[in-house]
Amino acid sequence: MSVAQPIPTRRWTARTLAFTISLIVLVLGLIASIALGAASIPFGHVAELLVHPNDTSESLIIWTLRLPRALIALLAGGALGVAGALLQGVTRNPLADPGILGVEAGAALAILLMVVFFPTLGAAAFVPLAFAGGAAAAVLTFSIATGVGLTPLRLALSGVAVAAFTAAASRAVQILFEDRAQAALFSLAGSVANRTWEHVQLSAPWVLTGLLTAFLAAGRVNLLSLGEDVARSLGVNAARNTLVLTALAVLLAASAVSVVGPIGFVGLVAPHVARGLAGPDYRVVLPLSALLGSALLVWGDVAARLVDRPNETPVGILITALGAPFFVYLARRLGKSD
Numbered sequence: 473m474s475v476a477q478p479i480p481t482r483r484w485t486a487r488t489l490a491f492t493i494s495l496i497v498l499v500l501g502l503i504a505s506i507a508l509g510a511a512s513i514p515f516g517h518v519a520e521l522l523v524h525p526n527d528t529s530e531s532l533i534i535w536t537l538r539l540p541r542a543l544i545a546l547l548a549g550g551a552l553g554v555a556g557a558l559l560q561g562v563t564r565n566p567l568a569d570p571g572i573l574g575v576e577a578g579a580a581l582a583i584l585l586m587v588v589f590f591p592t593l594g595a596a597a598f599v600p601l602a603f604a605g606g607a608a609a610a611v612l613t614f615s616i617a618t619g620v621g622l623t624p625l626r627l628a629l630s631g632v633a634v635a636a637f638t639a640a641a642s643r644a645v646q647i648l649f650e651d652r653a654q655a656a657l658f659s660l661a662g663s664v665a666n667r668t669w670e671h672v673q674l675s676a677p678w679v680l681t682g683l684l685t686a687f688l689a690a691g692r693v694n695l696l697s698l699g700e701d702v703a704r705s706l707g708v709n710a711a712r713n714t715l716v717l718t719a720l721a722v723l724l725a726a727s728a729v730s731v732v733g734p735i736g737f738v739g740l741v742a743p744h745v746a747r748g749l750a751g752p753d754y755r756v757v758l759p760l761s762a763l764l765g766s767a768l769l770v771w772g773d774v775a776a777r778l779v780d781r782p783n784e785t786p787v788g789i790l791i792t793a794l795g796a797p798f799f800v801y802l803a804r805r806l807g808k809s810d
Contacts, residue, residue, distance in 0.1 A: 487756055490749035494763040498546070501770035505542040506534055508774055510782040536668075544667040545773045545787075546766045547679045548728035549738055553765020554686050555728075556739020557746065557758050558721035561693040562714045566744070566802055567628040570606070570725035571736030574634030578609025579722075579729040580660045581642045587656035588649045595670070599678050602726035609634050610722055625806055660733040662788025664773050671731045678727040686720055686758055693717060693754040735788045737795020738765050744802070 507518045513530050522539075525531045552570060559568035570576050582605025583598055593601075617623075617630040642660075646653040692713050695703040700710040725739070742765035743757060750756045769787065772794075776787040 483751065487750045487760075490746075490760060491763070494749075494760060494767060498763055498767040498770065501767050501774060502542050502546065504774045505545065505770050506538045509533075509538065509777050537666075540669045540672050541664050541667050541773070542770060543672050544675065544731055545664045545770045547672070547675050548664070548732045548735070549742075549766035549769030550683060550762040551675075551679045551724040551728040551765070552735065552738040552769070553742035553746075553761040553763075554683055554758055555721040555724040556765075557743035557754065557761040558686060558693060558717050558724075559739070560743050561697045561754055561757075562717045562721075563624075563627065564697055564699070565624040565627055566806060567624050567740070567799070569737060569740035569799075570721065571635065571734060571738075572628050572740065572799065573631035574609040574613045574638060575606040575722055575725045576729050576734035576736065577635040577638035577642070578612075579603070579606035579726045580734045581605050581638050581645075582608075583730060584642050584645055584653060584656045584660060588645060588652045591652070591655070595674055598674065598730035599723075599727050602730045603723050606722045606726045606729070607719065609638055610718065625803060628803065660729075661786060662733040662735050663776070663784075663786040664732050664769070665776075665784055665786075667731065675727050675731045678730075679724065682720060682724040682727060683762060686717075686724070687755075689717060689720070690755040690758050693758070697752070697754065733788065735769070735791055737791055737799065738768055740802075741795055741798055742768060744798075 503515060503518060506522075507513050507515050511530075511533065513521075513534065517530065518534065521528075521531045521534050525535055555575075556569045559570065559573065560566060579602035582601045585605075586593055586597060586601050590597075613627065613631045613634045614622075616633070617627040620626055620630075646657070692708065695706060695708050696710060696713060696717070700714075703710040703713070728735070742761045745764050746757045746760040750760055768791070772787045772790050776785045776790055779785050779790070
């Protein structure tokens with residue numbers, strides 16, 4: 473018995489180290505996000521102004537511009553990371569991601585249609601309508617993939633096709649209703665620039681509720697990731713749980729898209745890194761994916777400000793530059809295994 477003891481200990485140590493490093497990277501990213509930009513603020517002064525705000529311009533920049541922006545990146549990145557982990561777990565598809573499966577594009581189209589045709593609904597309707605659009609895109613993706621024979625690669629390709637079609641529809645609406653569509657372009661830019669406390673208040677309840685629900689359901693994701701037959705043999709209604717958890721992933725993705733627009737590949741990269749660091753247990757993978765997704769988007773936003781300072785590059789472009797090669801690598805590895 474004594475020989476077998478070090479294995480769980482090593483696993484626990486590795487997971488603790490993964491969480492600690494991820495949390496440190498995220499905290500450093502938040503500090504950098506508040507301190508760096510067109511006008512840089514010394515790191516020591518940032519801590520002072522966070523604790524004791526005053527009437528200076530630097531304090532105004534921190535509390536009205538950079539702190540809500542950093543929190544939006546944290547919330548959206550965490551939501552996308554966990555959404556991707558949920559989708560990968562319940563579909564047992566390593567290529568699953570809210571962007572790749574068309575969910576983000578569907579959510580963005582729904583918001584655009586609301587702003588163009590139902591502008592009186594207000595910002596409170598963004599998340600519910602984004603959820604409806606994302607869910608419709610997910611259903612279409614799964615329907616196409618099932619019709620040609622469901623495999624991980626075919627599901628991903630179906631999602632890419634649905635995302636392209638939905639993006640084309642969004643572009644058509646923007647061209648045909650250019651004046652009315654302008655109001656939605658800010659929300660759908662794939663950026664966290666100029667986000668305010670109002671955006672934090674809009675997204676935080678949905679994201680935090682979704683994350684808490686996902687963490688509580690991690691055991692069900694573990695069972696579904698083993699296969700429907702195994703889940704059913706253990707008394708789990710596989711179809712119902714798959715539907716509920718997929719809907720939860722869509723809700724988390726919609727919550728992010730409603731405030732930052734479609735930002736692909738966060739939900740692909742974060743869960744894979746989490747599993748590589750901590751193993752396949754979704755009780756660990758889900759919270760670690762939240763930390764890694766947040767850190768990825770926060771640091772991506774910092775890079776977006778600095779790469780062409782004082783101009784800003786949309787963070788979605790930088791994340792895509794990182795995520796696209798990662799997707800190609802996974803697809804090639806999956807193709808070889810088949």
